[in-house]
Amino acid sequence: xxxxxxxxxxxxxxxxxxxxxxxxxxxxxxxxxxxxxxxxxxxxxxxxxxxxxxxxxxxxxxxxxxxxxxxxxxxxxxxxxxxxxxxxxxxxxxxxxxxxxxxxxxxxxxxxxxxxxxxxxxxxxxxxxxxxxxxxxxxxxxxxxxxxxxxxxxxxxxxxxxxxxxxxxxxxxxxxxxxxxxxxxxxxxxxxxxxxxxxxxxxxxxxxxxxxxxxxxxxxxxxxxxxxxxxxxxxxxxxxxxxxxxxxxxxxxxxxxxxxxxx
Numbered sequence: 001x002x003x004x005x006x007x008x009x010x011x012x013x014x015x016x017x018x019x020x021x022x023x024x025x026x027x028x029x030x031x032x033x034x035x036x037x038x039x040x041x042x043x044x045x046x047x048x049x050x051x052x053x054x055x056x057x058x059x060x061x062x063x064x065x066x067x068x069x070x071x072x073x074x075x076x077x078x079x080x081x082x083x084x085x086x087x088x089x090x091x092x093x094x095x096x097x098x099x100x101x102x103x104x105x106x107x108x109x110x111x112x113x114x115x116x117x118x119x120x121x122x123x124x125x126x127x128x129x130x131x132x133x134x135x136x137x138x139x140x141x142x143x144x145x146x147x148x149x150x151x152x153x154x155x156x157x158x159x160x161x162x163x164x165x166x167x168x169x170x171x172x173x174x175x176x177x178x179x180x181x182x183x184x185x186x187x188x189x190x191x192x193x194x195x196x197x198x199x200x201x202x203x204x205x206x207x208x209x210x211x212x213x214x215x216x217x218x219x220x221x222x223x224x225x226x227x228x229x230x231x232x233x234x235x236x237x238x239x240x241x242x243x244x245x246x247x248x249x250x251x252x253x254x255x256x257x258x259x260x261x262x263x
Contacts, residue, residue, distance in 0.1 A: 006129075015070050018070065056153075058247060082122050149224040150210070170205045176202070179225055181218050191226055
């Protein structure tokens with residue numbers, strides 16, 4: 001594998017904030033590509049739809065603008081390799097559409113990998129090391145600052161794709177995904193204030209929840225978490241085109257959020 005699976009980019013020692021960017025990359029190692037049944041052109045189209053394009057750049061720009069530099073944990077491989085934010089077992093609701101930790105179906109519910117497909121080798125090679133590294137990153141912030149705030153940086157299409165389980169609800173410019181245990185009201189309100197200039201913010205529609213490593217999930221309230229889902233027409237040409245002028249405004253808003261919750 002020529003490209004690392006993930007990268008932890010250090011921030012300020014005093015920052016509790018980790019900007020987590022799990023779905024921005026398009027890279028698929030050759031050994032993984034061999035099990036994907038799409039031809040090259042169809043795979044590129046699928047990557048256009050499934051990738052949260054330019055979110056790594058948004059997080060990088062926000063980190064540069066923030067008064068106290070946050071840490072960044074960035075997935076360097078496509079979520080078509082493994083999706084590090086899925087439950088690796090039957091708890092995952094997206095298994096219903098073939099999109100557990102290892103996808104067997106596409107965004108349009110076509111075949112991605114022939115079934116039955118054993119996800120075990122990919123989970124062991126990519127998913128578990130990523131989860132361990134993210135766990136260690138959170139533990140590092142807890143040890144250094146007494147708390148950790150994981151801000152997930154995502155994007156989503158302006159029109160629902162067939163794989164979405166909750167695609168009939170509102171699609172605001174900025175969707176905030178929350179967790180009942182790990183997302184305190186002040187974190188949600190800080191995000192609403194930070195993104196107020198980017199249009200309406202909504203909660204948990206079309207995507208809900210927030211990522212916390214399983215070691216801390218539901219048990220350690222020192223770990224805060226919030227998912228930022230940015231509607232793609234705010235900052236890029238859909239489905240997989242270049243970023244536009246809106247990206248700078250969103251990066252500034254994200255920096256404001258980082259500084260607000262990192263104090």
